Amino acid sequence: xxxxxxxxxxxxxxxxxxxxxxxxxxxxxxxxxxxxxxxxxxxxxxxxxxxxxxxxxxxxxxxxxxxxxxxxxxxxxxxxxxxxxxxxxxxxxxxxxxxxxxxxxxxxxxxxxxxxxxxxxxxxxxxxxxxxxxxxxxxxxxxxxxxxxxxxxxxxxxxxxxxxxxxxxxxxxxxxxxxxxxxxxxxxxxxxxxxxxxxxxxxxxxxxxxxxxxxxxxxxxxxxxxxxxxxxxxxxxxxxxxxxxxxxxxxxxxxxxxxxxxxxxxxxxxxxxxxxxxxxxxxxxxxxxxxxxxxxxxxxxxxxxxxxxxxxxxxxxxxxxxxxxxxxxxxxxxxxxxxxxxxxxxxxxxxxxxxxxxxxxxxxxxxxxxxxxxxxxxxxxxxxxxxxxxxxxxxxxxxxxxxxx
Ligand code: MLT
Numbered sequence: 001x002x003x004x005x006x007x008x009x010x011x012x013x014x015x016x017x018x019x020x021x022x023x024x025x026x027x028x029x030x031x032x033x034x035x036x037x038x039x040x041x042x043x044x045x046x047x048x049x050x051x052x053x054x055x056x057x058x059x060x061x062x063x064x065x066x067x068x069x070x071x072x073x074x075x076x077x078x079x080x081x082x083x084x085x086x087x088x089x090x091x092x093x094x095x096x097x098x099x100x101x102x103x104x105x106x107x108x109x110x111x112x113x114x115x116x117x118x119x120x121x122x123x124x125x126x127x128x129x130x131x132x133x134x135x136x137x138x139x140x141x142x143x144x145x146x147x148x149x150x151x152x153x154x155x156x157x158x159x160x161x162x163x164x165x166x167x168x169x170x171x172x173x174x175x176x177x178x179x180x181x182x183x184x185x186x187x188x189x190x191x192x193x194x195x196x197x198x199x200x201x202x203x204x205x206x207x208x209x210x211x212x213x214x215x216x217x218x219x220x221x222x223x224x225x226x227x228x229x230x231x232x233x234x235x236x237x238x239x240x241x242x243x244x245x246x247x248x249x250x251x252x253x254x255x256x257x258x259x260x261x262x263x264x265x266x267x268x269x270x271x272x273x274x275x276x277x278x279x280x281x282x283x284x285x286x287x288x289x290x291x292x293x294x295x296x297x298x299x300x301x302x303x304x305x306x307x308x309x310x311x312x313x314x315x316x317x318x319x320x321x322x323x324x325x326x327x328x329x330x331x332x333x334x335x336x337x338x339x340x341x342x343x344x345x346x347x348x349x350x351x352x353x354x355x356x357x358x359x360x361x362x363x364x365x366x367x368x369x370x371x372x373x374x375x376x377x378x379x380x381x382x383x384x385x386x387x388x389x390x391x392x393x394x395x396x397x398x399x400x401x402x403x404x405x
Contacts, residue, residue, distance in 0.1 A: 007143040012150070016133050016375040017041050023359075024369050037398045039325075039386040040369040042188065042343065044253045045394075046317060048298070049310035052252065055301035059294035073290030076281065077104025077261065081296045084303040085261060089246065095233040101265050101277060103284055104299075106291050108218045108247035108260040112182075113138040114287075115214060115243060115262065118279040119180055126159035126178035128171045130189055130376030130383070132216065135182045153378045162379045163190060169337065169346070170194050173201065177209045183232075184216035186223060189376045189385040190346040191338020193228045199235050206241035210271055213242040218260075221251035221315055223341045239265035243276065250343065252302045252311045259291055259299045318343050321395040322388035328399035329386075343388040346373070358384050366401035 013019060020040050028036060048056070062068035076082070082102045090097040105111050113134050116125075121144050127135050136158065139145050146157030154160060159178050161171035169192035171183070183202060186193045206213050215232040223230055232242045244263040248254035264280045291299075301307045322339035329336045335348040349358040355372030362368050362384075373383030390398065 007141050010148060011137060011140055012148055020369065020371065027363055034367045036367045036369060037390065037394045038369040039390050039398055040371050042387045042389055043255050044389050045391050046253055046314045048253050049307060049314065051304055051306035051310055052298045052301045056294055056298045059297035063294065070293040073293050073296065075285050075288055075290050077102065077291065078296045081300050084300050088303045090231065090233065093230060093234060095231055097233065097263055101263055103262045103264060103280060104291050104296060105260045105262060106258040107249060108216065108245045109134055111245045111260055111262045112216055116142055118276060118283060123179035124157060124159060125180045125182065126161055126174050127182045128163050129160040129378060130163065130373060130380030132184055132188050133376060163192065164379055168192060170198065173205050178211055181206060181211055181213045183213055186219040186342035188219065189344055189371065189373065189380065191342035191344035193223065193341045195227050196229045196234060199229050199232060203232065203235040203238045203241060207237050211241065215242050215244045217244055218247040218250055219342050222319065222343050224319065225341055228341055239267040241268065248299055248302060253314060257295050257298060259295050317392065318388045321390060321392060324395055325386050325388060325399055328403060332403045339388065345386045347384050349382050349384050355381055355384055365405055368398045368401055
């Protein structure tokens with residue numbers, strides 16, 4: 001009889017956002033008259049920008065003609081998109097990234113889950129706590145995390161880097177040396193960022209210790225302050241120790257159309273000299289048939305003058321929501337952070353409620369959905385995340401309801 005991958009059986013519970021979705025569906029079924037506002041999963045609400053829509057239409061028309069029809073996309077991505085990325089995301093910031101270091105994908109979630117495949121299963125990972133759950137869960141699936149302690153909710157073979165109010169929700173260099181370090185800035189879920197000198201310390205640490213940093217920069221478009229790096233490659237030496245993941249979901253509303261990319265520099269080598277760029281090229285070629293042509297054309301339009309202006313407007317729209325949530329909750333006496341360089345507001349639950357108690361309380365009494373901090377890791381207990389990705393009207397209403405509690 002066949003057997004399953006036993007690592008999957010070690011995963012506790014269901015995926016965080018699936019658990020939340022189920023709870024909300026059950027509540028809606030039992031309370032059909034209630035108008036629920038979701039500030040839970042970080043899903044955008046603004047339609048795709050006109051420049052992107054125009055580009056989608058044009059690409060669809062090309063698909064309808066014999067002369068311009070496209071079949072399989074190149075597995076690493078079309079050159080028109082990769083060169084736009086190299087120019088606008090990197091060269092414009094003084095960073096030299098070659099086209100063959102850019103791997104177009106169907107999103108940063110998949111990349112952040114898949115990238116661990118090219119590393120040995122006995123590599124030790126270090127993660128922030130709280131953390132985007134995909135990093136840990138996919139390493140559990142790979143058998144890299146040891147055993148799970150139900151009481152502490154920690155894995156024996158994972159190095160946790162607690163991010164608490166005391167350290168500005170920024171991780172400190174771990175005492176035990178990891179092989180793979182996951183960093184996400186601006187951070188999901190806390191909305192915290194680090195400055196360039198702090199990120200440089202991580203790069204120097206990784207280079208010194210032979211570790212690789214998997215840098216998730218999915219929220220870089222939300223950075224509003226100077227001296228907060230948009231890319232890890234703004235730091236000296238990052239090309240020999242870091243992979244960067246980017247997403248079109250949050251910077252241009254592609255959560256439903258799916259597009260992202262990974263940067264794997266050619267200078268990045270494992271201890272035995274193996275090129276990670278070559279391994280990821282091999283993996284992409286084998287397991288991925290390329291993001292759709294029409295979606296890559298839409299991605300290219302994000303970098304057009306009109307696309308840049310229109311997506312900047314959308315980001316400003318969401319950041320207005322962020323300000324509204326942050327200020328509204330602070331006025332109501334909540335301790336809040338984030339929301340300045342990120343579309344997430346991180347708040348302390350009131351009255352010593354656990355994160356899940358507050359989730360239920362908010363759902364039942366304000367009909368507002370958020371994300372319990374403990375779902376991101378034990379250091380998230382006692383915290384709660386609200387997203388700024390709702391509509392402005394719903395955000396105003398949600399804040400009003402929370403203030404009235
Ligand atoms: C979140 O809410 O944390 C994110 O939207 C999830 C994701 O991007 O996969």
